[in-house]
Amino acid sequence: MTLAKRIIPCLDVDRGRVVKGVNFLGIRDAGDPVEVARRYNEQNADEITFLDITASHEARGTTLDMVSRIAGEVFIPLTVGGGIRSCDNIRALLNAGADKVSINTAAVTDPDFVYEAAERFGSQCIVVAIDAKRVSEDDEPPRWEIFTHGGRRPTGLDAVAWSRKMVEYGAGELLVTSMDRDGTREGFDLGVTRAISDAVSVPVIASGGVGNLDHLVAGVKEGGADAVLAASIFHFGEYTIEQAKQHMARHGIEMRL
Amino acid sequence: MTIAIIDYGMGNLHSVAKAIEHVSPDERVTITRDARAIKGASRVVLPGQGAIRDCMGELERTELTGLVKELLLDASKPLLGICVGQQMLMDKSEENGGVRCLGYMPGRVTRFDDTAVDEQGERLKVPHMGWNRVHQHHMHPLWEGIPTGERFYFVHSYFVRVDDDDHAMGYIDYAGSRAHVATGRDAVFAVQFHPEKSADAGLRLLANFVTWSP
Numbered sequence: 270m271t272l273a274k275r276i277i278p279c280l281d282v283d284r285g286r287v288v289k290g291v292n293f294l295g296i297r298d299a300g301d302p303v304e305v306a307r308r309y310n311e312q313n314a315d316e317i318t319f320l321d322i323t324a325s326h327e328a329r330g331t332t333l334d335m336v337s338r339i340a341g342e343v344f345i346p347l348t349v350g351g352g353i354r355s356c357d358n359i360r361a362l363l364n365a366g367a368d369k370v371s372i373n374t375a376a377v378t379d380p381d382f383v384y385e386a387a388e389r390f391g392s393q394c395i396v397v398a399i400d401a402k403r404v405s406e407d408d409e410p411p412r413w414e415i416f417t418h419g420g421r422r423p424t425g426l427d428a429v430a431w432s433r434k435m436v437e438y439g440a441g442e443l444l445v446t447s448m449d450r451d452g453t454r455e456g457f458d459l460g461v462t463r464a465i466s467d468a469v470s471v472p473v474i475a476s477g478g479v480g481n482l483d484h485l486v487a488g489v490k491e492g493g494a495d496a497v498l499a500a501s502i503f504h505f506g507e508y509t510i511e512q513a514k515q516h517m518a519r520h521g522i523e524m525r526l
Numbered sequence: 527m528t529i530a531i532i533d534y535g536m537g538n539l540h541s542v543a544k545a546i547e548h549v550s551p552d553e554r555v556t557i558t559r560d561a562r563a564i565k566g567a568s569r570v571v572l573p574g575q576g577a578i579r580d581c582m583g584e585l586e587r588t589e590l591t592g593l594v595k596e597l598l599l600d601a602s603k604p605l606l607g608i609c610v611g612q613q614m615l616m617d618k619s620e621e622n623g624g625v626r627c628l629g630y631m632p633g634r635v636t637r638f639d640d641t642a643v644d645e646q647g648e649r650l651k652v653p654h655m656g657w658n659r660v661h662q663h664h665m666h667p668l669w670e671g672i673p674t675g676e677r678f679y680f681v682h683s684y685f686v687r688v689d690d691d692d693h694a695m696g697y698i699d700y701a702g703s704r705a706h707v708a709t710g711r712d713a714v715f716a717v718q719f720h721p722e723k724s725a726d727a728g729l730r731l732l733a734n735f736v737t738w739s740p
Contacts, residue, residue: 391576525657
């Protein structure tokens with residue numbers, strides 16, 4: 270087995286600026302995504318994901334410009350997510366230089382959109398974001414449901430069944446985020462990661478809750494993830510991507526070093 | 527000198543263009559479907575993404591099939607196929623219920639087995655997505671400065687197997703199959719991975735293509 274597991278740093282971007290993480294330290298006030306992307310590229314990141322949290326429709330042009338500038342100098346895969354609702358959105362992002370798009374809420378409100386997007390652009394560039402929350406009691410068999418709007422709105426959809434459906438509809442990869450763990454630094458929800466990874470044939474990215482490098486190892490070994498996504502442990506300068514890769518490799522995980 | 531990236535409507539051509547511009551700032555890189563521009567270029571890139579039926583169909587619809595076949599036989603014009611652009615050079619693909627391809631290299635395109643498991647019993651995911659080691663099977667000017675076993679970025683479910691060992695330039699082993707992820711014949715070199723997304727190794731391969739005189 271020589272296919273490497275991937276580490277994907279994730280940047281929250283608002284109107285073309287990094288808004289989370291980096292600026293807290295005061296190192297880079299409202300960080301320039303191009304600069305941050307360049308740094309992660311130098312640290313040997315396997316891919317980079319941007320979550321566009323820009324609320325207004327008008328400001329989307331800034332995101333396209335940002336993607337275009339990054340694609341001009343960072344030659345690793347770029348995924349862009351956040352607010353993608355139409356094939357026109359996708360086409361504009363791909364033309365700007367994104368390699369994949371991550372579809373979230375629109376997949377829940379209109380599953381056919383995923384089908385249409387995969388038909389049109391190919392499954393290889395369609396990532397579906399699965400935001401899951403545990404809904405079972407501790408003494409019950411574990412069960413997770415899909416939530417939208419940052420984990421606030423329940424949908425009643427079973428996360429594992431929904432994941433299978435999204436793959437049938439053409440998702441080429443699933444980004445599985447535990448809404449319970451997101452931001453806690455307690456580690457991934459390995460149960461939901463494993464349940465979904467075992468249920469689908471496509472690669473699964475584990476996300477939400479990373480606080481240290483052992484969490485990344487567990488995401489792959491126990492969660493069965495093909496890639497691990499993290500934000501704050503890298504933004505705050507606690508660890509470099511390279512350190513994380515070395516750590517995972519020492520635990521017997523195939524990495525691109 | 528102009529490098530033409532053939533735009534028949536499939537795939538993310540901008541990434542390819544940007545990467546080639548990056549390694550060859552003095553060349554003119556153009557994304558085009560104009561037959562005269564493509565004929566006039568000194569080098570040509572044939573990209574491809576998505577389903578092969580659509581790629582072959584769009585090539586036909588844009589009336590470029592004949593031109594591409596001509597280019598493949600022109601030993602003075604280096605051509606680089608990428609991703610489905612590699613698969614299209616074979617006789618036939620089993621994708622979409624069977625699609626006849628350009629027939630430049632004897633070989634076929636089949637799907638990875640998505641029931642295969644690794645040594646730890648973990649299921650091997652299809653699409654084959656991520657960074658895998660490419661073993662160089664024959665020496666080739668496009669491998670210059672790239673060690674065998676170097677990792678490149680892949681994303682695909684179907685892969686090429688050529689019939690003639692002389693055409694197999696590089697391979698990976700995945701999900702129980704040997705995939706010829708780099709193939710070459712005369713002035714044509716074609717890869718399944720994405721050099722434009724494969725960091726330094728990929729840029730080196732593109733730089734080698736830009737200076738290659740077969």
